[in-house]
Amino acid sequence: xxxxxxxxxxxxxxxxxxxxxxxxxxxxxxxxxxxxxxxxxxxxxxxxxxxxxxxxxxxxxxxxxxxxxxxxxxxxxxxxxxxxxxxxxxxxxxxxxxxxxxxxxxxxxxxxxxxxxxxxxxxxxxxxxxxxxxxxxxxxxxxxxxxxxxxxxxxxxxxxxxxxxxxxxxxxxxxxxxxxxxxxxxxxxxxxxxxxxxxxxxxxxxxxxxxxxxxxxxxxxxxxxxxxxxxxxxxxxxxxxxxxxxxxxxxxxxxxxxxxxxxxxxxxxxxxxxxxxxxxxxxxxxxxxxxxxxxxxxxxxxxxxxxxxxxxxxxxxxxxxxxxxxxxxxxxxxxxxxxxxxxxxxxxxxxxxxxxxxxxxxxxxxxxxxxxxxxxxxxxxxxxxxxxxxxxxxxxxxxxxxxxxxxxxxxxxxxxxxxxxxx
Numbered sequence: 001x002x003x004x005x006x007x008x009x010x011x012x013x014x015x016x017x018x019x020x021x022x023x024x025x026x027x028x029x030x031x032x033x034x035x036x037x038x039x040x041x042x043x044x045x046x047x048x049x050x051x052x053x054x055x056x057x058x059x060x061x062x063x064x065x066x067x068x069x070x071x072x073x074x075x076x077x078x079x080x081x082x083x084x085x086x087x088x089x090x091x092x093x094x095x096x097x098x099x100x101x102x103x104x105x106x107x108x109x110x111x112x113x114x115x116x117x118x119x120x121x122x123x124x125x126x127x128x129x130x131x132x133x134x135x136x137x138x139x140x141x142x143x144x145x146x147x148x149x150x151x152x153x154x155x156x157x158x159x160x161x162x163x164x165x166x167x168x169x170x171x172x173x174x175x176x177x178x179x180x181x182x183x184x185x186x187x188x189x190x191x192x193x194x195x196x197x198x199x200x201x202x203x204x205x206x207x208x209x210x211x212x213x214x215x216x217x218x219x220x221x222x223x224x225x226x227x228x229x230x231x232x233x234x235x236x237x238x239x240x241x242x243x244x245x246x247x248x249x250x251x252x253x254x255x256x257x258x259x260x261x262x263x264x265x266x267x268x269x270x271x272x273x274x275x276x277x278x279x280x281x282x283x284x285x286x287x288x289x290x291x292x293x294x295x296x297x298x299x300x301x302x303x304x305x306x307x308x309x310x311x312x313x314x315x316x317x318x319x320x321x322x323x324x325x326x327x328x329x330x331x332x333x334x335x336x337x338x339x340x341x342x343x344x345x346x347x348x349x350x351x352x353x354x355x356x357x358x359x360x361x362x363x364x365x366x367x368x369x370x371x372x373x374x375x376x377x378x379x380x381x382x383x384x385x386x387x388x389x390x391x392x393x394x395x396x397x398x399x400x401x402x403x404x405x406x407x408x409x410x411x412x413x414x415x416x417x418x419x420x421x422x423x
Contacts, residue, residue: 223287
């Protein structure tokens, strides 16, 4: 077990001292980034053959990794405040320090990613010219841009023989996603759920279904998002369709459900930026939410509930991946596996407070809570017992992944769902 030389602290509430948190960026920017048409960043003729089937994938892995050795260096780029920090020195990250002590690999860590679209635009020219982008490991959301990286051959296929901790400790819900079947190119970094958040005092009853967001008693007090990706996917769940296998006919049915909700006057606002504060103030009685926002709100004194509706909720992931041009890919793969040690995943979760992809980290957080005192103990106890950070098996069974769209499908999708909240 790694030794940590500094105490861990939960992430500070309120605005970050040096930029937005990943959760804030998800609210403010994920929708816009995910909705940007792929045609805007397409590279005509640049696609490569994506290996399929065990034999092709094994050959691609062998071709990439044969002869590659560790260098003792790792350049890692991430979103802002998306890893553990030393409370006495926000520039230090104890799990990275422990990784260096355990492996001898020196890590240059950067927080430069704002959103999927701007990051892709920044590094795509280097990829297209075959040059290195300056990073060996990066975090990419499970949206249309990740599909683009794969289609263009910008990511290295992973050698799973060097990822034993991922195999042993990675949660079943975080493996074999629709955007990367078999985890050929990615493993989850952190995750979250999309469902319904509500104030029981205002609603006056338990919410269990997406249909509850059509209840006339809540007219004018429901929050939805200006995000066609999330809105379309939850509407598919509302009409009884698994988003991953949905068809354009299903999309039209889902869009009709959302239009009916809008036209009935149910929705107070369509916003990814303000729904959390509106719920906490009481302006909204119920809203489409990220699970982590409810956890954070309740840590700040609110008494909100989060529910995965009986029709299902969404599981999204941000993912570790290795650029195909990485100068130090073996070192990146070494860290990727290290992050799946339960004690490491626990330390990261204690700070970022997203859904942890390593279920065994829950026991580590509970152990840390028992050894802590004061506010830290209170926060860690809440983390260790919260299904918003460590979903139960029953919760995971009701979660679905986002629909993966190609360029033509995305045009159809946006034409259906964007006008609903833009009207």
